[in-house]
Amino acid sequence: MRLKISPAEYLQRQERVRSYLEKEKADALVLFGAKRIAYLTGYHILATERPMALVVPTQGDIFIFVPRLEQDSAQARPMIREVLSYFEYPGKEPPLTLWADTLKKKYLTKKLLADGDGYPGYWGYEGPKLSELLKSTEIKITKLVQEMWKHKSAEEIELIRETAVWGNLAHAKLQEYTNVGESEIHVALKASTDATREMLQALGPEFGGFMRGGWPTHAGFVTGPNSALPHSMSWNRLIKEGDVLVTGATGYLDGYASELERTMIVGQPTPEQKKYFQIMLEAQTVGMEMSAPGVPLAKVDQAVWDVFKKHKVTQYAQHHTGHHLGFEAHEAPFIDRNSEGQMEPGQIYSIEPGIYIPGQAGYRHSDTILITDDGVEMITYYPRDLESLIIDA
Amino acid sequence: MRLKISPAEYLQRQERVRSYLEKEKADALVLFGAKRIAYLTGYHILATERPMALVVPTQGDIFIFVPRLEQDSAQARPMIREVLSYFEYPGKEPPLTLWADTLKKKYLTKKLLADGDGYPGYWGYEGPKLSELLKSTEIKITKLVQEMWKHKSAEEIELIRETAVWGNLAHAKLQEYTNVGESEIHVALKASTDATREMLQALGPEFGGFMRGGWPTHAGFVTGPNSALPHSMSWNRLIKEGDVLVTGATGYLDGYASELERTMIVGQPTPEQKKYFQIMLEAQTVGMEMSAPGVPLAKVDQAVWDVFKKHKVTQYAQHHTGHHLGFEAHEAPFIDRNSEGQMEPGQIYSIEPGIYIPGQAGYRHSDTILITDDGVEMITYYPRDLESLIIDA
Numbered sequence: 001m002r003l004k005i006s007p008a009e010y011l012q013r014q015e016r017v018r019s020y021l022e023k024e025k026a027d028a029l030v031l032f033g034a035k036r037i038a039y040l041t042g043y044h045i046l047a048t049e050r051p052m053a054l055v056v057p058t059q060g061d062i063f064i065f066v067p068r069l070e071q072d073s074a075q076a077r078p079m080i081r082e083v084l085s086y087f088e089y090p091g092k093e094p095p096l097t098l099w100a101d102t103l104k105k106k107y108l109t110k111k112l113l114a115d116g117d118g119y120p121g122y123w124g125y126e127g128p129k130l131s132e133l134l135k136s137t138e139i140k141i142t143k144l145v146q147e148m149w150k151h152k153s154a155e156e157i158e159l160i161r162e163t164a165v166w167g168n169l170a171h172a173k174l175q176e177y178t179n180v181g182e183s184e185i186h187v188a189l190k191a192s193t194d195a196t197r198e199m200l201q202a203l204g205p206e207f208g209g210f211m212r213g214g215w216p217t218h219a220g221f222v223t224g225p226n227s228a229l230p231h232s233m234s235w236n237r238l239i240k241e242g243d244v245l246v247t248g249a250t251g252y253l254d255g256y257a258s259e260l261e262r263t264m265i266v267g268q269p270t271p272e273q274k275k276y277f278q279i280m281l282e283a284q285t286v287g288m289e290m291s292a293p294g295v296p297l298a299k300v301d302q303a304v305w306d307v308f309k310k311h312k313v314t315q316y317a318q319h320h321t322g323h324h325l326g327f328e329a330h331e332a333p334f335i336d337r338n339s340e341g342q343m344e345p346g347q348i349y350s351i352e353p354g355i356y357i358p359g360q361a362g363y364r365h366s367d368t369i370l371i372t373d374d375g376v377e378m379i380t381y382y383p384r385d386l387e388s389l390i391i392d393a
Numbered sequence: 394m395r396l397k398i399s400p401a402e403y404l405q406r407q408e409r410v411r412s413y414l415e416k417e418k419a420d421a422l423v424l425f426g427a428k429r430i431a432y433l434t435g436y437h438i439l440a441t442e443r444p445m446a447l448v449v450p451t452q453g454d455i456f457i458f459v460p461r462l463e464q465d466s467a468q469a470r471p472m473i474r475e476v477l478s479y480f481e482y483p484g485k486e487p488p489l490t491l492w493a494d495t496l497k498k499k500y501l502t503k504k505l506l507a508d509g510d511g512y513p514g515y516w517g518y519e520g521p522k523l524s525e526l527l528k529s530t531e532i533k534i535t536k537l538v539q540e541m542w543k544h545k546s547a548e549e550i551e552l553i554r555e556t557a558v559w560g561n562l563a564h565a566k567l568q569e570y571t572n573v574g575e576s577e578i579h580v581a582l583k584a585s586t587d588a589t590r591e592m593l594q595a596l597g598p599e600f601g602g603f604m605r606g607g608w609p610t611h612a613g614f615v616t617g618p619n620s621a622l623p624h625s626m627s628w629n630r631l632i633k634e635g636d637v638l639v640t641g642a643t644g645y646l647d648g649y650a651s652e653l654e655r656t657m658i659v660g661q662p663t664p665e666q667k668k669y670f671q672i673m674l675e676a677q678t679v680g681m682e683m684s685a686p687g688v689p690l691a692k693v694d695q696a697v698w699d700v701f702k703k704h705k706v707t708q709y710a711q712h713h714t715g716h717h718l719g720f721e722a723h724e725a726p727f728i729d730r731n732s733e734g735q736m737e738p739g740q741i742y743s744i745e746p747g748i749y750i751p752g753q754a755g756y757r758h759s760d761t762i763l764i765t766d767d768g769v770e771m772i773t774y775y776p777r778d779l780e781s782l783i784i785d786a
Binding site for chain 1: 751
């Protein structure tokens with residue numbers, strides 16, 4: 001069982017960065033973002049007000065600048081060759097000035113690529129911009145790492161597939177535990193806790209990497225009229241007969257995830273509920289069937305929109321068909337009528353058209369698909385048909 | 394029971410912003426940050442790649458710019474008077490250009506205060522900076538809202554006190570469920586799920602506001618040698634006799650939280666464990682006893698450091714004494730030897746000096762305290778003494 005990205009793959013990623021740096025004639029890539037640092041090193045850090053920066057020089061060893069409280073964790077990561085640390089933020093002088101001095105000493109100040117002009121303002125952080133720290137350096141902001149994760153490797157796909165297995169288990173427990181009179185929040189927590197227990201028993205001691213409060217696998221939902229709000233919060237609400245539920249589930253492995261969402265109905269669906277469910281299902285099926293390598297993203301979204309048009313429900317649509325994903329919850333590109341570009345092998349998308357009847361109910365399934373060399377592979381596989389998604393009331 | 398900030402308080406906060414804008418002779422305050430938007434409106438949004446912006450004009454109604462999928466949620470918030478929406482990101486043109494046109498139409502383009510130069514780069518977002526959208530506008534980046542939450546109101550304090558009650562319950566269950574051979578992750582999830590259940594039953598249907606996966610109340614820990622890493626992740630590890638556990642717990646109410654952390658020991662502590670525990674406890678006690686209105690932040694941290702010095706353990710210290718908190722997990726100011734300023738009534742701090750013996754164990758309690766007019770009020774109240782924190786093995 002693969003539980004994490006291999007050292008060999010991290011080295012390949014770093015090599016790709018170095019080739020790019022050479023082409024750009026830059027001295028180094030600087031990353032301030034935690035997720036981007038993890039992508040190149042496997043080192044997942046909690047970003048706080050204490051600034052940090054990873055430096056990938058075109059030549060020479062990768063090094064990281066972290067607060068003292070991350071030093072021992074950073075040193076334990078085989079993919080990071082040198083750890084520089086400062087005691088604490090705010091410090092006598094801004095911590096990043098010490099880091100800038102190191103860049104100068106290492107002669108890495110002619111041209112830098114960076115993921116931002118300084119450490120972002122988390123939790124009360126204030127500090128100088130990169131361009132203020134290194135006034136005579138040419139600095140170019142780059143989305144290089146985000147470009148790299150737009151195509152997933154064989155290892156990444158393996159991890160994402162596995163997250164779908166555990167998301168499926170959590171979702172199955174969510175459906176099993178859902179009953180009239182139960183609290184929507186408590187059902188979600190109980191299903192997720194129980195599914196996590198199985199996951200922990202199955203995966204062994206190498207598995208983990210969760211901050212306090214983080215979930216190895218999780219399923220949850222919004223219920224009743226709240227389902228009509230796509231990003232609704234959960235409230236202390238008890239499930240009722242007649243409710244439409246919009247769910248979501250995924251497992252997490254080494255920072256990777258998938259996306260599984262289902263519309264469930266409590267009790268026998270009304271004719272109206274059936275109608276909207278079937279329109280949504282038709283739209284999602286069209287989105288999946290249209291998806292293939294070489295197909296323009298805009299064309300997939302347009303085909304989904306045409307289904308809504310045909311059924312005269314465009315006024316209930318509130319978003320496009322889907323987004324790339326895997327390492328971040330949403331990644332570019334988007335399956336949108338205004339997107340440029342086309343689907344390419346190795347890309348992973350959610351297909352999740354939705355319709356939302358104000359004050360009543362929302363209808364959305366989301367599945368994760370992989371674009372392969374000659375078609376599409378379903379990553380998530382929970383039943384999609386109405387019959388399978390009715391909760392006895 | 395107070396479950397949320399009152400409309401009256403949001404109006405007061407908005408008034409304070411408007412007074413400040415008048416002094417600055419600015420047309421409006423622009424906020425892109427979700428937490429800062431929530432602070433002024435009570436509208437908690439999931440920030441995604443879809444840009445959003447709240448505008449508080451010096452004169453006239455507050456309005457918000459959101460994607461279509463947030464429109465109905467935004468319209469339901471009484472504190473937001475006008476909702477402008479765009480269908481979807483990326484859109485034919487960058488969504489914020491539409492928003493900038495509205496600012497022009499409303500004559501709000503002479504001088505703006507803003508929490509950043511554009512919408513931050515969440516999840517694949519790319520778009521123009523504020524200064525590019527409004528080239529002839531004077532833009533001043535401000536930490537006004539972050540300054541405002543550096544002092545907590547009576548309502549905020551009430552909410553934070555209540556989060557400590559539920560954090561205490563979750564922590565009590567964590568301690569109760571901790572046993573040799575149990576999984577550290579599963580014990581944490583089970584304790585948190587059970588404590589949440591009581592919280593849901595106690596607080597009634599007005600309580601809620603959690604994104605999928607969010608916790609109404611949560612307790613967890615890192616165990617064994619991982620406790621020596623202050624921000625360690627949790628792994629699939631079973632608890633052993635002799636383990637030192639470093640815990641953390643809080644409830645959440647309307648975005649507010651407190652911080653409770655304890656060092657627990659599984660089985661009878663060794664003389665070394667006792668020694669380090671008592672040094673940590675002494676340092677924390679000194680930190681609490683030193684805290685009072687008018688006391689320099691640097692002086693509190695220095696007093697804690699002096700305890701470590703006296704016991705010759707400064708090499709095991711990895712961070713300062715604490716931070717302000719309540720609405721964000723960490724807020725400025727920090728209790729640090731390099732901080733300027735002093736403790737002031739209405740401020741809420743964590744007191745959490747720690748020592749970390751590499752490869753062995755960490756020792757840290759964290760308590761949340763309120764600076765009052767004449768002293769300190771303990772917000773968290775879980776037992777701090779060693780005897781109370783020993784888990785039978």
